[in-house]
Amino acid sequence: MKTFAMTGGATGIGAAIKKRLQDEGNKVIVVDIKDADIVADLSSAEGRRAAIDAIRDRTADGLDGLVTCAGVGSNAKDHALITQVNYYGTIELIEGLKDRLEASKGAVVLISSNSATMNKSPEYVDLLLSGEQQKALDLGETLPASEVYSGSKKAVTRWMRKNVPAYAANGVRMNAVAPGYTQTPMTEQVENDPTYGKAIREFMASIPIGYPGKPEDQAAATRFLLGPEARFICGAVLFVDGGHDAMFRPDDF
Numbered sequence: 001m002k003t004f005a006m007t008g009g010a011t012g013i014g015a016a017i018k019k020r021l022q023d024e025g026n027k028v029i030v031v032d033i034k035d036a037d038i039v040a041d042l043s044s045a046e047g048r049r050a051a052i053d054a055i056r057d058r059t060a061d062g063l064d065g066l067v068t069c070a071g072v073g074s075n076a077k078d079h080a081l082i083t084q085v086n087y088y089g090t091i092e093l094i095e096g097l098k099d100r101l102e103a104s105k106g107a108v109v110l111i112s113s114n115s116a117t118m119n120k121s122p123e124y125v126d127l128l129l130s131g132e133q134q135k136a137l138d139l140g141e142t143l144p145a146s147e148v149y150s151g152s153k154k155a156v157t158r159w160m161r162k163n164v165p166a167y168a169a170n171g172v173r174m175n176a177v178a179p180g181y182t183q184t185p186m187t188e189q190v191e192n193d194p195t196y197g198k199a200i201r202e203f204m205a206s207i208p209i210g211y212p213g214k215p216e217d218q219a220a221a222t223r224f225l226l227g228p229e230a231r232f233i234c235g236a237v238l239f240v241d242g243g244h245d246a247m248f249r250p251d252d253f
């Protein structure tokens with residue numbers, strides 16, 4: 001039995017990841033704002049600290065894996081919420097559990113998004129990566145929510161890749177899963193939105209493989225990256241999107 005911690009296990013992709021790991025007999029410690037072992041609000045520094053402390057209390061012997069899946073979608077009106085949960089709720093949790101992961105030579109999987117590559121706000125992403133939180137939040141207020149969302153995902157992915165050598169040097173592998181359109185409570189809200197619903201349904205119809213993803217598709221990819229068969233994979237961004245990224249960026253490699 002291995003011990004995994006994860007954020008965002010209450011619904012959608014996270015719930016499928018939790019189920020997959022539990023079905024294999026593992027211990028899974030879930031942090032979420034609701035329905036979780038550790039109920040914490042990752043949109044505040046205090047909530048993130050409480051989540052880290054509570055995971056640490058339960059993992060004195062080490063942590064075999066961490067999945068950062070909690071996220072707020074681009075339908076959120078509060079742009080700061082997107083930044084706080086998606087960016088800081090990811091990197092602070094990983095940093096806060098680094099020694100626990102090192103103790104078990106564990107693995108981290110960040111749940112990014114295939115929208116990260118489509119982001120057109122490099123200044124916002126750079127502010128996040130350079131630690132200028134207030135400036136990033138201020139700029140985020142002036143951007144469309146979709147840019148804040150894709151920027152937060154680009155920033156966590158770049159953060160991961162920058163930190164891969166240091167983590168790998170201590171035995172910890174980090175990788176990202178970049179989901180494409182996957183039917184969850186998050187997308188259900190947008191699909192039914194009177195303003196964006198039609199465009200979203202057209203977007204869904206353009207997925208090359210011909211169908212949207214299921215949470216279980218993301219859980220399978222996450223499980224692979226957490227496990228021993230991925231022992232030489234570090235810093236990868238695995239697009240799990242039915243071919244959308246290849247369709248949008250065929251020559252970008």
Ligand SMILES: NC(=O)c1ccc[n+]([C@@H]2O[C@H](COP(=O)([O-])OP(=O)(O)OC[C@H]3O[C@@H](n4cnc5c(N)ncnc54)[C@H](O)[C@@H]3O)[C@@H](O)[C@H]2O)c1
Pocket residue numbers: 007008009010011012013014031032033034040041042043068069070071072073085111112113114178179180181182183184185186187
């Ligand atoms: N569904 C998709 O098409 C899609 C595509 C790309 C990326 N993603 C990413 O996958 C991840 C899971 O998304 P999902 O589609 O399953 O959505 P979801 O809304 O079903 O799940 C998000 C989870 O995050 C939790 N959460 C939200 N705010 C929180 C907070 N302040 N503190 C703690 N937990 C909080 C929610 O309670 C929920 O359990 C997200 O990071 C999302 O950005 C999803």
